[in-house]
Amino acid sequence: MKKNYDVTIVGAGPAGATLAYELAKKGIGVLLLEKEKLPRYKCCAGGVTSKAARLLDFDISEVAEDVIHEVSFTFNLGSPYLGQHTQPLMYTVMRDVFDHFLVKRAQGLGAVLMDGQKVTQVQVSGDWVEISTDDSAFRSRLVVGADGAYSIVAKELGMGRSIEYLMGIESEIVVPEEELAKWKSRAQLDLGCIPGGYAWIFPKRDHLSIGAGCHASRARDLYARHQKFLDSLNIGSYTIARSGSHLIPTCTKGRLVWQNKALLLGDAAGLAEPLTGEGIHNAIQSAQLAAAVIEGSLVSGEVELQDYQEAVDKKIMSELRIVRVLSKFFIRFPHLAFGMLNQGDALWRALCGLMLGEIDYAAIKGRAGGFKGIFKRLLRA
Ligand SMILES: Cc1cc2nc3c(=O)[nH]c(=O)nc-3n(C[C@H](O)[C@H](O)[C@H](O)COP(=O)(O)OP(=O)(O)OC[C@H]3O[C@@H](n4cnc5c(N)ncnc54)[C@H](O)[C@@H]3O)c2cc1C
Structure with missing residues (x-):
């Protein structure tokens, strides 16, 4: 017999583990399915900016x-x-240790982890979502794709891939x-x-x-x-x-990150930054935005899942749009960016502000007088 959960999360990277933690904290029954046995190696430089670490309500210094x-x-x-x-x-x-640390936090609050379970099929059927792995099947009220760059959830549910x-x-x-x-x-x-x-x-x-x-x-x-x-x-x-x-x-503009009974987080939603490739911050942030919407939808019934799209557009996509324009310039003219660093400490201070989470790209753009202002400064450099 299939066991029922409120929410099934596919993928136990930073996005899935954070969502499991946040939902378990709210008392929502959550199943976390991961295809690898944990801890698992993840190809990643493993840079967690202070901005990303500060999103979490616990200290990560032990890992x-x-x-x-x-x-x-x-x-x-x-x-x-x-x-x-x-x-x-x-x-x-090291991502094997870091990701497992996040998962253990979620398990500590009651989230159920099943690792070594590769999801192969996801189907919406009436009020339920049916999720199959190689050797098991599960049902839940919602499914969340936190399953990275090659998301099976996005693929199975035909969620648009403008990526x-x-x-x-x-x-x-x-x-x-x-x-x-x-x-x-x-x-x-x-x-x-x-x-x-x-x-x-x-x-x-x-x-x-x-x-x-x-x-x-x-x-x-x-x-x-x-x-x-x-x-x-x-x-x-x-x-x-x-x-x-x-x-x-x-993702490029117009990425849909929700569907009736399904949300996408982190890399599955295409939320990595196009200039630096930093993805852990937005993986964690998207999970926290999703947790609030899921709680509102499942517990009080007053929130629509589509509110997640609005939250992601406002907090994450708007930043990604600015970074995408900047990245086109930096990628073509990296010597100008390097020249600007050597001209004074303005660019370095801005980079520190970004890594510390004290400013965002929108604030930098605003202070510089828009893209024109930024490009003028770079050309002057
Ligand atoms: C070379 C490289 C360097 C990087 N360096 C940095 C960096 O320094 N800092 C930074 O912030 N970002 C970096 N990134 C980006 C970062 O690794 C990702 O953005 C981040 O891992 C996204 O987290 P996530 O939880 O969305 O997905 P992931 O971390 O990819 O986790 C997805 C999980 O889903 C599981 N999964 C996949 N398919 C299934 C399935 N069918 N069934 C069950 N489970 C499944 C996977 O095994 C995995 O555990 C780098 C990426 C690369 C490639």
Whole structure:
């Protein structure tokens, strides 16, 4: 016999785990289905900005590998611009540990996790949604797709996919102790070596996460360029402990994130940022927006699921629209962005404000006098 739940969430990444946590906190019966056995590896640089960490009502420092206070920007690995801040700008995490930590928080409040359960079919049938995995079947009043870039929920329910993709490559690089020590609290971003994108170095407790990303349409040479970047770094001998690539979905205008009895979150909804590829913040934020709407809809019956679309449009899509315009410029003229960093600390202060969550892109655009103002400043640089 099928077991019934109020809400079934497909995917136990930051989006699904956060929603499970928020719903369990409200006493709503929630089932979290994950295809992998947890903890599972996720191809990701593992940068959790302070802005993202602050969304959570618990501390993540026990799963942080390092705390970033400095970012070194280079152009084609030339002389760096070093930005520093007294406050933590970003935490680095390993996603297997971080995501599992979020899931355990949700389980602690009563959410039910079933891992090793790959969802293969989702069907709305009368008042229920029927969800099938390889060996089980479940019913619930609502289904939520938090199942990442290749969302089966979006596919099964035919939810519109006006999405563009970035491609990211990530390698976990083991370096000698003395080399690792040099990177403590410091990340590096190189703007010149990946056409249409950038390369990064994020320090972890016992290794460096080094990767590269760009728009998927320009990713043909990404592996070769990533390897060249690795070889050009002055890090002595190194071993690649693990390497992989993954798509990062970022939606274009008009993305529908809800349907009768279904919502999409995080990467499944295409909510990653088109400039940096940062997706954890919007995964968590979309889950929190969804939790409020689901509670209103299931408990009081006064809220329509379509209110989730309005909340996502207002809080997330409006920001993504601004970033998309900016990214077109930065991607074409990365040397201008680098030049602007070197002209004074205005751009660095703006970047810190964004990472700390003190300002958003809309505020930056407003202060600069619109896109025209931003582009004028860049051209002056
Ligand atoms: C190389 C690279 C580097 C990145 N670096 C960063 C970074 O530093 N900071 C940042 O903020 N973002 C980064 N991102 C983006 C970030 O990884 C994603 O935006 C984020 O993971 C989205 O979270 P999510 O919960 O929506 O989806 P995911 O984390 O992808 O989780 C989806 C979950 O659903 C499960 N699933 C999928 N299909 C099924 C199914 N059929 N049945 C059951 N379960 C299923 C998956 O196994 C997975 O656990 C990076 C991405 C890449 C590719």
